[in-house]
Amino acid sequence: MTVPDPAEVPAGPLLLRPWRPGDLDDVWSAMQDPALLIRNASSLDGSRASAEEWLARRTGAGERQFVPWAVTDAAAGARWGFAALPVELVHAVGNTASGRVAEEAGSTSEGRLRRSYRYGDGVEHDELLWARLAEDDVPDLSTRS
Structure with a gap:
């Protein structure tokens, strides 16, 4: 596709x-x-x-x-993305900033992918999977700067 x-x-x-x-x-x-x-x-x-x-x-x-x-604003990106594809985010377990982006975009933590990706250090690391469906509530960003 x-x-x-x-x-x-x-x-x-x-x-x-x-x-x-x-x-x-x-x-x-x-x-x-x-x-x-x-x-x-x-x-x-x-x-x-x-x-x-x-x-x-x-x-x-x-x-x-x-x-x-x-440059990403997670919620705006998610809203645009629903017009084309389901929205998923996968990130290294230690990358807490990406987890915050997913959460602020209204995504749900779907689980842990064990040894799913070999990063630059040559080691297979666990990753966290987040997803957001089109029918999920849109987060209120009016109180955020």
């Missing part, structure tokens, strides 16, 4: 948008964080070349099964 190109979605003070080639410096800067390198594919080594490859996979056209966004 081909997923439609994501549109820009205003989300309060943030803008949810597709990745752009001009994001390279920010991607490369983020890749200097050792925790990010461990939680991503082993092809990431912190080099500018690996940042370029990573970004190219997210900016290219063609068939894809997910929509990569550059």
Whole structure:
């Protein structure tokens, strides 16, 4: 199934948008964080070349099964995503920030996937699976900044 190109979605003070080639410096800067390198594919080594490859996979056209966004507001992204696909989020157990994003988007914790992904450290880690259905209540973000 081909997923439609994501549109820009205003989300309060943030803008949810597709990745752009001009994001390279920010991607490369983020890749200097050792925790990010461990939680991503082993092809990431912190080099500018690996940042370029990573970004190219997210900016290219063609068939894809997910929509990569550059700046995320979880609830706005989930609302847009229901028009095309069910929304699931999977993250490393130790990545509590991603868990907070899923929870704030109104997702339900579905369970633990044991040794489901080999991260950059070469070890298969457990991940947590979250999901949100179209009929789930939309979280009230009016009280959040």
